[in-house]
Amino acid sequence: MHSRLKALLARAAIKSASLYSPSHLRNSRVVPIGDYTTVANVVENNVCSKHQSLSRQPVLSRRRFCGYAAEQFSDDEYECDYENHPPSSSVANIDEWKWKISMLLQNDTDQEIISRDKRDKRDFEQISNLAKRMGLYCQLYGKVIVASKVPLPNYRPDLDDKRPQREVVIPLSLQRRVESLLQEHLDRTSLNSKKACQISNEIESTNPVENVDSAEHADPFLDASVMEKVLQRRSLRLRNMQRTWQACISFECDELYYCEPTYCSFFDSHQLGDVGHADSLVASKPESPEGRRMLDFRKSLPAFKEKERLLQAIARNQVVVISGETGCGKTTQLPQYILEANIESGRGAFCNIICTQPRRISAMTVAERVSAERGEPLGESVGLLSVSS
Numbered sequence: 001m002h003s004r005l006k007a008l009l010a011r012a013a014i015k016s017a018s019l020y021s022p023s024h025l026r027n028s029r030v031v032p033i034g035d036y037t038t039v040a041n042v043v044e045n046n047v048c049s050k051h052q053s054l055s056r057q058p059v060l061s062r063r064r065f066c067g068y069a070a071e072q073f074s075d076d077e078y079e080c081d082y083e084n085h086p087p088s089s090s091v092a093n094i095d096e097w098k099w100k101i102s103m104l105l106q107n108d109t110d111q112e113i114i115s116r117d118k119r120d121k122r123d124f125e126q127i128s129n130l131a132k133r134m135g136l137y138c139q140l141y142g143k144v145i146v147a148s149k150v151p152l153p154n155y156r157p158d159l160d161d162k163r164p165q166r167e168v169v170i171p172l173s174l175q176r177r178v179e180s181l182l183q184e185h186l187d188r189t190s191l192n193s194k195k196a197c198q199i200s201n202e203i204e205s206t207n208p209v210e211n212v213d214s215a216e217h218a219d220p221f222l223d224a225s226v227m228e229k230v231l232q233r234r235s236l237r238l239r240n241m242q243r244t245w246q247a248c249i250s251f252e253c254d255e256l257y258y259c260e261p262t263y264c265s266f267f268d269s270h271q272l273g274d275v276g277h278a279d280s281l282v283a284s285k286p287e288s289p290e291g292r293r294m295l296d297f298r299k300s301l302p303a304f305k306e307k308e309r310l311l312q313a314i315a316r317n318q319v320v321v322i323s324g325e326t327g328c329g330k331t332t333q334l335p336q337y338i339l340e341a342n343i344e345s346g347r348g349a350f351c352n353i354i355c356t357q358p359r360r361i362s363a364m365t366v367a368e369r370v371s372a373e374r375g376e377p378l379g380e381s382v383g384l385l386s387v388s389s
């Protein structure tokens with residue numbers, strides 16, 4: 001062993017009073033060390049005694065007299081392995097690894113070493129043996145080696161190169177089904193285009209509020225293109241209303257007064273179909289003290305700060321897993337961010353969001369809470385669906 005390394009190890013042991021040693025190693029690898037009471041003693045003693053006996057004793061018999069710490073850093077044991085499995089060129093710098101690991105052991109703040117030098121399995125075994133002898137855990141993730149002071153999991157998403165590019169693979173049968181449904185839809189659309197135009201014209205000539213109603217209670221066999229047009233019109237109206245409402249809440253109260261009907265019809269536009277319902281929403285309008293409080297509360301949640309990042313991630317990926325501390329707004333805020341973003345992009349009426357809860361009572365509470373935050377009675381844009389298994 002290099003004298004510099006020994007000195008470092010001895011100093012590390014003295015400094016920290018004990019070297020990091022995982023419990024499983026402590027139990028299985030501690031050998032009697034006579035009168036030595038501290039790891040530092042063991043290291044120092046071994047440094048001296050090993051020099052005296054190195055040339056005379058065979059490796060295995062010497063090892064019997066090594067203390068735990070000494071055994072960890074014994075060159076002999078490493079040399080033994082090394083002789084049986086000569087190093088490939090990439091681990092020829094094993095001393096560098098020893099040095100890195102000993103530095104990690106001395107360092108209270110760092111927890112692990114990550115090496116991205118592409119290594120094969122045998123390189124890993126050598127480094128892993130060394131790390132384990134020095135009291136660390138070691139794991140290979142693809143071609144990345146991690147030596148850590150704490151136990152390592154089988155999978156590390158942060159070291160998975162493929163993770164960001166990973167696609168959700170749709171089974172072939174499902175792809176075919178989607179294709180055939182799409183084809184069916186296109187065929188039907190072209191066949192009925194004349195009829196669709198006629199119905200569409202009729203709908204457009206009636207009251208827009210009635211349009212919504214007719215869409216809500218639409219004949220399921222009503223041509224899809226008509227439905228599409230109705231939804232598009234409703235989406236545009238939603239967007240105008242949301243924009244007007246956003247502009248309104250940035251003004252002072254006097255001006256808000258004039259905007260009330262618009263705001264109410266924003267909610268109305270989901271389903272109410274009648275501006276007259278606005279009266280029932282007065283208590284929870286954003287411009288009311290209660291509504292203001294609600295808005296301020298929503299903005300104070302940790303999820304609000306991440307809103308843009310979350311929406312970008314959702315827009316760019318098929319599947320997004322979001323984790324956050326309890327109460328940060330995952331359940332009540334994220335669906336609203338998505339709805340608001342869809343309304344803004346003119347797709348509000350096409351947007352369906354389903355939130356699941358394991359229990360009926362929590363589903364009810366969440367639905368009530370979200371509808372209250374939106375200033376609506378339950379059953380408008382936010383509803384509740386109970387599915388029993």
Ligand SMILES: Nc1ncnc2c1ncn2[C@@H]1O[C@H](COP(=O)(O)OP(=O)(O)OP(=O)(O)O)[C@@H](O)[C@H]1O
Pocket residue numbers: 301324325326327328329330331332333365366369
């Ligand atoms: N019914 C309610 N009444 C009052 N405040 C509520 C209600 N539901 C949620 N909140 C508040 O809204 C905030 C966001 O709650 P939300 O349920 O969205 O958090 P979450 O991140 O989903 O939490 P969890 O991980 O526990 O499900 C919380 O701080 C909570 O206090």
